[in-house]
Amino acid sequence: MKTMKFGHSNLEVPEIGLGCMRITGLESKDAVRELVDTAMENGVNFFDHADIYAGGEAEGIFGAAVDPSMREKMILQTKCAIHPGVSYDFSKEHILKSVDGSLKRLQTDYIDILLLHRPDSLMEPEEVAEAFEELEKAGKVRYFGVSNQNSMQIELLNKYCGGRIMADQLQFSIAHCDIIDSGINVNVHNDAGANRDGSVLEYCRLKDITIQAWSPFQYGMFEGVFLNNEKFPELNRQIDELAEKYSVSNNAIAVAWILRHPARIQTIVGTTKKERLAQICKASDIKLTRNEWYSLYMAAGKRLP
Numbered sequence: 306m307k308t309m310k311f312g313h314s315n316l317e318v319p320e321i322g323l324g325c326m327r328i329t330g331l332e333s334k335d336a337v338r339e340l341v342d343t344a345m346e347n348g349v350n351f352f353d354h355a356d357i358y359a360g361g362e363a364e365g366i367f368g369a370a371v372d373p374s375m376r377e378k379m380i381l382q383t384k385c386a387i388h389p390g391v392s393y394d395f396s397k398e399h400i401l402k403s404v405d406g407s408l409k410r411l412q413t414d415y416i417d418i419l420l421l422h423r424p425d426s427l428m429e430p431e432e433v434a435e436a437f438e439e440l441e442k443a444g445k446v447r448y449f450g451v452s453n454q455n456s457m458q459i460e461l462l463n464k465y466c467g468g469r470i471m472a473d474q475l476q477f478s479i480a481h482c483d484i485i486d487s488g489i490n491v492n493v494h495n496d497a498g499a500n501r502d503g504s505v506l507e508y509c510r511l512k513d514i515t516i517q518a519w520s521p522f523q524y525g526m527f528e529g530v531f532l533n534n535e536k537f538p539e540l541n542r543q544i545d546e547l548a549e550k551y552s553v554s555n556n557a558i559a560v561a562w563i564l565r566h567p568a569r570i571q572t573i574v575g576t577t578k579k580e581r582l583a584q585i586c587k588a589s590d591i592k593l594t595r596n597e598w599y600s601l602y603m604a605a606g607k608r609l610p
Contacts, residue, residue, distance in 0.1 A: 306348025307589045309569045311418070312471025313513035314448055318380055320564055320589050322351035323582065324519065324575035325367055329359040331577055337370035343579040345378070347586040353474075353517075353573050354411070355384035355422055356403050361410055368412035382418035383407045384452055384474075386425060393425035400436040404445055420450045420474055424458050430465035437466050450474070450515070456508035463512075473509055474517040475502075477570065479540065479562050480524035480531040480605045493610045506568060516570045518563050522556060531605070532556060540604040547597060553587045558601075560588035565598050 308317040323344045331337050344350070354364050364383065371379075385403035386394050400421075407416060419440070421433070440446040450472030451459060463470050475484065483499075484506040490498030509516050522530040524537070531537045532544070532555050547558045556574075563572050576582050593601075603609065 306586060308348075309515070309571065310513075311448065312450070312515045313468075314471055316380070316417070316448060318515075318571060319349050319351050320569075320571060321349055321560065321586060322353050322380075322382070322517070322571060322573045323349050324353045324573045325363050326355070326358040326575055327363075327577050329362050329366055331366075334366065334370040337366055338372075340577060340579055340582070341367075341371055341375075343582055345375070347583055348589075349582070349586060350378055351380045351382065351571075353382045354407070355387075356407050357384075357387050357389055357422070361406065364407055364410035368410050371412075373412070376413055380417045381411060381413060382420065383411070383416055384420040384422035386422045393423050393427075395421060395425040395428040395433050397432040397436040397439075400433070401439065404440055408445060415444055416446050418448045418450060418472065419446045420452045420472065421454075421462075422452050424451075424454050428462075430462050433462060434465040434467070437469055441469075448472075450517075452517075452519075454505075455503035456505045457503050459505075459508070459512075459514065470514060472515040472517055472571075473505065474519055474573070475505070476520050476523070476526075477516070477518035477563065478521045478523055478531070479559060479601055480537065481520070482602075485566075485602070486607065489607075490610055495610075497607070498610075510568050516568055518570050518572045519575075521563055521572050521574060522559055532559060537605065540601065540606075543601055543604045547593070547601075551591050553591065554581075554584040556581065556585050557588040557591065558593075560585055561591040561593055562598060562601050564588055564591075565593045 306319045311318045449469045452474035486497040487500045524531045544555045544558045548555045
């Protein structure tokens with residue numbers, strides 16, 4: 306598994322991380338432990354959580370299942386700031402309370418990375434800065450980032466947080482890549498050229514902020530996966546051809562497409578199947594050609610202007 310720098314820090318992270326949102330669907334702690342062991346064996350020592358996943362239960366089962374002796378070999382990331390269906394909350398009080406809850410459920414003394422999980426329109430960046438400062442000084446959190454934010458929202462936070470924002474987690478896949486579309490369709494009057502994210506891809510590259518791709522096999526907003534989906538016949542045909550060429554699975558090709566981008570996008574995969582995770586990890590060994598990358602992009606229904 307290849308590694309990459311996390312943001313502008315010295316932390317080395319694997320190109321692929323394991324998202325833990327669905328681990329509560331596994332039948333036992335032993336099954337969770339086996340999934341974690343498979344990840345570690347394949348160089349995936351990065352585990353992505355959130356305080357709202359299964360109402361906190363996902364963090365709890367992870368903490369209960371993992372051998373404490375493995376902690377120093379792992380990178381644990383969690384997210385906070387969502388009151389499901391009610392509001393987003395970047396208040397200092399909520400951030401501190403959420404972190405304490407995650408630490409308890411994960412059975413650890415510190416979190417490697419804390420992300421703020423969706424933009425809070427009522428955000429007071431001075432409060433966020435105070436929370437980050439307190440968490441860092443207490444040794445509870447080492448690095449900070451955000452999720453689903455545009456460039457100016459990050460810029461505003463970093464003005465007060467001393468440049469602490471190291472990552473932005475965004476939904477991104479071959480079939481869901483507005484941040485690519487808007488860059489390709491510059492100066493073209495069409496829907497693909499609409500800049501909805503403040504040139505966040507280019508911004509993160511300029512500022513050495515790691516983009517993390519969530520839902521790398523999804524299209525639309527939770528509409529389903531594009532792999533083996535009859536809605537994407539040409540895309541799947543080409544993916545299958547490349548899978549045969551590189552002797553990997555189709556999901557490895559889908560991840561390899563993300564990893565091919567020079568922005569060094571870290572991919573967060575949410576599978577709970579050991580075999581599938583091992584297959585996906587082979588993506589790190591593949592570098593698609595420029596023509597293969599663009600061909601897959603267009604096979605997903607995109608057009609070059």
